[in-house]
Amino acid sequence: MKAATRKKLEKKGWKVGSAAELLGLTPEEACYIEMKLALSRALREQRQKHRLTQVQTAKQLKSSQSRVAKMEAGDSSVSIDLLVRSLLALGASPKAVAKSIQSA
Amino acid sequence: MKAATRKKLEKKGWKVGSAAELLGLTPEEACYIEMKLALSRALREQRQKHRLTQVQTAKQLKSSQSRVAKMEAGDSSVSIDLLVRSLLALGASPKAVAKSIQSA
DNA sequence: ATGGTATATGTCGGATATGACATACCGTCA
DNA sequence: TGACGGTATGTCATATCCGACATATACCAT
Incomplete structure (x- = not known):
């Protein structure tokens, strides 16, 4: 994992191990996190493709702007x-979702 | 949706609408549920491929037999x-996970 | 600067998911 | 039949997630 990525993750609250257990993520954990990040990117792309703000998207998802931001x-x-x-609700196809996950 | 599928879903606690809103599932909701079912099947296949019991699998996942059954x-x-x-922890590749999802 | 719009971050009460336990339901074999 | 290994189902306390709100930051106009 790149140091920059690591720092970013730690900041977000991921339990990326301390120095002692540097790289203490199991492959599965790392993979799981990467999937989430891939889906996050897909969500933003999906939203921007439709030229929506986070507020508009939140309404569509029956959620809040802050949660969209966090997503x-x-x-x-x-x-x-x-x-x-959320991706499905924004009109993404299962295929598109799968593609995002696969790229992780 | 086939009637049998519907009955199965209702039994499991899915809010598959009442008669009045028969087929009241939006495409996204239906799609989401199908993804879950696809992943469920994949999990069972993954377990059986390795000739494991639910108890053994539970231990590997640091969970319980009952939860494996529910999964x-x-x-x-x-x-x-x-x-x-769970799938990742059992050794399934991201690719395999994506494949399951895509088939939904 | 001031206002306006879009996005990000922190927090919290209520909602949902989770592991664990108990128990019920199979097959199969002695 | 009874015992046993495996799976399913029901329930519960706790942990985690979610929507919402407040607030902060960033950028762009005027």
Whole structure:
């Protein structure tokens, strides 16, 4: 993992191990996080493709602007569940969702 | 949706609409549920491929037998999150996960 | 500067998911 | 039949997630 990525993750609340257990992420954990980040990016792209603001998107998702922001930021408080449901609600195809995940 | 599928879903606690709103699932909701079911099947296949019991799998996942059963049953109390994390923990590749999702 | 719009971050109460336990339901074998 | 290994179902306390709100930051106009 690149140092920059690592720092970013730590800031967001991910338990990326301390110095002692540097790189303490198991491959599965890393993979899971990357999936989430991939879905985050897909969500932002989907929103921007339709020229929507986060506020508009939030309304469409029956959620709030702050949660949309967190989703796009890959915040540790958002689940894959929410990301997938949101993508689908914004009109992304299952195929597109799969593609995002696969690229992780 | 086939009637059998519907009955199965209702039993598991899915809010598959009442008679008045028959087929009241939006395409996204239906799609989301199908993804979960696809992942459930993948999980069972992954487990069986390695000739593991649910108890053994539970230990590997640091969970319980009952939760593994619910995961494989597509119970409404299990999230896509858990399914994905479990599949990865059992050694499934991101590619395989994506494939399951895509087929939904 | 001041206002306006878009996005980001922090926090919190209520909602949902999770692991664990108990228990029920199979098959199969002695 | 009864015992046993495996799976399913029901429930519960706790942990985690979610929507919402407040507030902060950033950029662009006037």
